[in-house]
Amino acid sequence: MSILVFSLSNCRVDPKLTDRYGADVAWTSEKNLQLYLNSFYPLIGQSYYTSAVEMDAYADLLKMNTPVDNVNQAIFGSVTISPSNNMLGNWDWGYSWVKNCNEFLEGLEKYGGDLPADAVARAGAEVKWFRAYVYFEMAKRYGATLLLKDKLTMDPNFKLGTPDECWNFIEKDLDSAAAHLPVTVLAGEKGKLTKGAAYGLKARAMLYAKRWKKASDAVEALDALKQYDLYPNYGELFTLRRAGNEVNKESIVEFGFSSPDFGYSFDYFYCPPGDxxxxxxxxxxxxxxxxxxxxxxxxxxxxxTMAAKPYEGREPRFYASVLYNGAAWKGRTVETFEGGVDGFAFGGGTTCTGYYMRKLFDGSKKTQTDGFLPGDLTYYFMRYAEVLLIYAEAMAEQGSIDKALTALNKVRARAGFTTPVTAGSKDEFMRLLRHERMVELAFEGHRFWDLRRWGLAKTVLNNTNCTGIKITKTGTDWNYEKIDCDNGKKRVYPEKYDRFPIPTVEIQRNPLCEQFPEWK
Incomplete structure (x- = not known):
């Protein structure tokens, strides 16, 4: 849903007539090298939070309002995952990007000799970070049992690697990236990868790998850089834009937009009818x-008492994240009651839960009267709050509940809580941690994968329904009724979804690649 506009005027172009440019063109100057590198950055945010919101709708945080939406068809089992059809798969996407990364790295080795050594080292580090990210996104889906390719080859015969081989490969790329990426970048390079990006992604990957010590070590290495901290205000964090030049130590990896030339249309599709x-x-x-x-x-x-006034006295993240009945928004009052301007109904075009998102929207523009322009708020691929929660979980798994609580309570203190939470055991702490990730990282695309890696998806997302609140108004009185926002349907998540199948086409073209037992 991104919008990208190019404008050329008063330019004379005298192109060389050729069907292709030589492989060495990208390596003739640092400028060309940077242009080549820029082609990898859309991997981390060119569609703003669209894919993240969709992932949270596969979980239990969001509900697509149109019954026939592709996500609804999947969660209710009308469309199922199989080796020949996987709406959440990324096998071909992944190996296409691995090939792109390998082409870059081989070209850099072959043609980069005339470029400054520090530019070559940094460029290789950036692309190894992207390759690690691609493999991590595949490992999330296919259980870290992948075809590990670090060289270009036309040979289709690759054996599946073991999970240890896969995580080792990812770790090696990120360690190499951390060794050669800068601690900070110049103002004109904002958004380029840094050492913090390498340590942060390593922490995330090692968390999924259940390599707890390596996850916590990566966070400690990131902290040692002394570049990162929580932004003081949770709600304001998600209203920052690249053009504002605000100091934001929470951002570890981000993608910046510029309206109207390079913006997104996210708000247009997800804002309430009153907008x-x-x-x-x-x-x-x-x-x-x-x-x-x-x-x-x-x-x-x-x-x-709470039920009489359910939207009063809640924590600040609630007001920063959710539009509810009676909320002040864009110079008006949100009406999610039955018959209100923002409505309540099943069938699409309005809420079926009684709520709308607020977080990630630009509330400064009165779109109900002025219309929509391409959005330009900053997308955060990784922020420091997530890193603190990674550290908290990793330390709890290592038995250091005190250190885990310190990290968790730092996130909660920014959210406005003045009394620290406590836990007497790992199980008790993990309940706190799961709650905190659910709320702090809402709409950022983590919930589905969290439930899956915790082994909870097959209970939370299977044979269950999500709920909403139907609000009716009688005079000045409000009635709140908890309803099944899935409208009588049950969600479907078979246990074998914990590891997605290898696509049929890969099995057919690669005799050394065998399908997982649960998908045979």
């Missing part, structure tokens, strides 16, 4: 109910 948006997605009560009260107590509809 003149298409209202394609809504937060579930499963998520909304998880936002605590400002004093840290859990919200409950069974508490008569």
């Amino acid at each position: 003149k948006g298409y209202a394609q997605v809504s937060p579930t009560e499963n998520l909304v109910g998880a936002y605590q009260m400002a004093d840290g107590t859990d919200f409950s509809w069974d508490n008569a």
Whole structure:
């Protein structure tokens, strides 16, 4: 849903007539080298948060409002994952990008001799970071049992590597990247990869690998750079834009936009009807109910006082993330009650949960009267709050509950909580950690993969339904009714979804590649 506009005027171009340029063209100058490198950066955010929101709709945080939406067809089992059809697969995508990375690295080795040595080292580090990222995205899906390719080859015969071989490969690329990437970049290079990016991605990858010590070590290496901290205000964090030049130590890897020449149309598709948006997605009560009260107590509809005024006295992240009935927004009041301007209905075009997203939207523009322009808020591929939660989980798994709590409570303190949480065991801490990741990282695309790696997806996402709140108004009184926002359908997540199948086409073209037992 990105918008990209190029403008050429008063330019004379005298192209060389050729069907292709030589492989050495990219290596003739540092400028050409940078242009080549730039082709890899769309991997980390060119569609803003569109794919992240979709992933959270595969989980229990968001619900696509149109019943026939592709995500709904998948979560209810109308369309199922198989070796020949996988809506969440990325096998061909992954190996195409691995090939692109390998082509770059081989070209750099072959033709980079005339370029400055530091430019060559940094360029190789950037592309190894991207290769590690691609393999990590595949490992999430296929259980880190992959065809590890670090050289170009036309030979289709590759044996599947073991999980250890895969994670070792990813770790090696990220260690190499960390060794040669700069600690900081110049203002004109904002968004380029740094050492912090390498340590941060390594921490994330090692968390999935269950290599707890290596995950926590990577976070400690990142902290030793003394470049990162939490942004003071959670809500303001998601309203920053590259053009503002704000100091933001929370951003570790980001993708910047510039409106109108290079922007996105995210708001147009997801904003509520009162904003003149298409209202394609809504937060579930499963998520909304998880936002605590400002004093840290859990919200409950069974508490008569809370239920009478359910959207008062909640923690600040709730108000920064969710549009609810009565919320002030774009100079108006949100109406999610039945018959309100933002409506409530099943069938699409309006919420079926009683809520809309607020986080990730640009609330400074009155789109209901002025219309939509391409958006330009910053996309965060990785931010320091996630790194703290990675460290908390990794330390808990190593038995250091005190250090885990310190990291967790730092995230909660930024959210406005003044009383630290405590835990007497790893199990007790993990309940706190899972809750915190659910709320802090909402709409950022982590929830589905978190449930899966924790082994919880087959219970949380199978034979269940998500809930919403149907609000009706009688005079000045409000009635809140918890409803099944899945409209009677049950969600489907078979246990074998914990590892996606190798595509049929790979099995057919590679005699050394054998399908996983659960998918035969």
